[in-house]
Amino acid sequence: MSDATVDKTVRAARSAIKSTSEAASDAVDHAEHSLADAARRIEKAVTEGVEQIRNHSKAYASEAADHIDDAQRYVAGRVRERPMTATGLAVGVGVLIGLLLATGRNR
Numbered sequence: 001m002s003d004a005t006v007d008k009t010v011r012a013a014r015s016a017i018k019s020t021s022e023a024a025s026d027a028v029d030h031a032e033h034s035l036a037d038a039a040r041r042i043e044k045a046v047t048e049g050v051e052q053i054r055n056h057s058k059a060y061a062s063e064a065a066d067h068i069d070d071a072q073r074y075v076a077g078r079v080r081e082r083p084m085t086a087t088g089l090a091v092g093v094g095v096l097i098g099l100l101l102a103t104g105r106n107r
Contacts, residue, residue, distance in 0.1 A: 079086040
């Protein structure tokens with residue numbers, strides 16, 4: 001092989017290496033941008049999802065609080081109407097719970 005042929009081959013190899021390096025660098029830059037974009041979209045979706053869950057939780061908690069308030073008013077009204085019945089019922093439930101707990105200890 002002549003020196004001219006070797007020089008031409010070396011120049012072609014260097015050119016191929018340079019273009020391959022540039023293509024690889026472009027591919028890395030494109031991948032970095034794509035990953036950064038994907039990360040932003042994922043972060044946005046997660047943030048929106050968490051916010052949506054938070055809003056639903058607040059609504060459910062408010063609704064549950066309303067139901068508890070209604071139940072409390074109902075029970076208070078029944079107790080005022082029949083205080084002796086309510087007292088007897090409370091004593092009966094207390095005795096039943098006491099018996100259940102005592103039975104559990106004997107095992």
